[in-house]
Amino acid sequence: MLGKMGLRPYSIYEIRDLTRGEPDSPRIASFKLRPKDGSKFSFVPGMFSSLFLNPDDKLFRSYSIASSPTDDQMEFMIELINGRFTSQLANLKVGDEIFVSEPRGAFLYEPTDAHSDLFLAAGIGIAPFFSMLRYLKGKEMKRDVYLFYSVKHKDDIVNPSELEGFKELGLNIIYTVTRDPENALWKGERGRINTQMIQNHVSDYVSRTVYLCGGIKFVKDIVTELKDRGVKDEDIKRDIWGE
Ligand SMILES: Cc1cc2nc3c(=O)[nH]c(=O)nc-3n(C[C@H](O)[C@H](O)[C@H](O)COP(=O)(O)OP(=O)(O)OC[C@H]3O[C@@H](n4cnc5c(N)ncnc54)[C@H](O)[C@@H]3O)c2cc1C
Structure with a gap:
């Protein structure tokens, strides 16, 4: 083996x-x-x-x-x-x-100047985006990137101060909580990531390269929505973990 x-x-x-x-x-x-x-x-x-x-x-x-x-x-x-x-x-x-094992896979982050990026992460689906953002930081590359990150509760956000630090590179982050009760102190979004939420923050999202990672239902639902709104299949890169 x-x-x-x-x-x-x-x-x-x-x-x-x-x-x-x-x-x-x-x-x-x-x-x-x-x-x-x-x-x-x-x-x-x-x-x-x-x-x-x-x-x-x-x-x-x-x-x-x-x-x-x-x-x-x-x-x-x-x-x-x-x-x-x-x-x-x-x-x-x-x-x-x-x-x-030797690293492998088809979910590859290859930033190009032709497109800006839209990262969509649900829960532990944030893991590969840390690799991408740390790579941009390591290479001192500034890019126009929007990250939507959904968690059940605000305390579930992984490495919040490191994420905030990536804003220096041009990163915009929209956090959304799916289970926290109404609370005036929370300034982020509520509910699952959907195209209406994306549109409210990123008016040009249809022309971006979309990278998404999360549970299988999240990935399937959001891909269907993105395609219905005109995002081309070849511009949607997805990492599917489940069966
Ligand atoms: C390409 C790829 C990348 C992955 N990257 C990560 C990663 O970065 N971090 C990570 O935590 N996992 C990741 N996973 C999932 C990981 O491989 C395992 O499936 C997971 O850790 C569960 O393994 P287990 O043996 O403990 O559970 P098992 O005994 O194999 O499975 C228990 C059940 O839990 C389900 N399940 C799997 N993951 C979750 C979850 N997060 N929440 C709820 N139910 C789940 C399974 O579908 C199964 O029905 C990745 C999977 C793939 C294919």
Whole structure:
């Protein structure tokens, strides 16, 4: 298996809880890894790797890379849902070994000057966008990017101060909460991301390249809406994680 997927041993040097919300909030943890042999994988922001706890085992799961190709370490942001694999990830400690496959995938962030970008992220679907934004920052590239990010509760926003820092690059962020009760202190949007919400903030969205990542229902619904409003299929790049 090791050779087949280009697995390499990494060691975990940091594990951090990223969300501290309500009882129904997701529990998202960041895992930062360093290659044991010192060699770096090259990849394009948006790609994923498969993680194995034991290279001889058939059990693995795939995770979007949240770090930038310009970073020395690899980071994954993982929702610990207590499933077959995530229940084992939840028991890992700093210093433990983990095996990482060669990065792959078709959800590739390749910024071009011809189009501005529209990023749509639901929940843990924010992970690949961290890779893209960190890449822009690492390359000191300013771009006209709108990010819509939906979370159940405002405390579920991952790395809020890092996200705010990306505004220096030209990033505009629209947060939306789907479960928080009415509260005068919340200045963002409410409800799921839809084209009406997008239109209210980004009048030229139909001419942008759209990148979207989240649960399968979110991806399917928003793709249908975007196409109905005239966004071309080739301008919609999507990462589909579920069945
Ligand atoms: C290309 C790709 C990239 C991915 N990137 C990420 C990532 O960056 N971060 C991340 O957390 N996950 C990501 N996933 C999902 C991940 O691969 C696993 O499916 C997830 O961690 C659950 O694995 P498990 O073995 O714990 O659950 P399992 O025991 O396999 O499944 C339990 C059930 O939970 C469902 N499920 C899976 N994910 C979720 C979720 N987030 N919330 C609720 N139900 C869920 C499954 O469909 C299944 O029905 C990605 C998947 C793919 C294919």
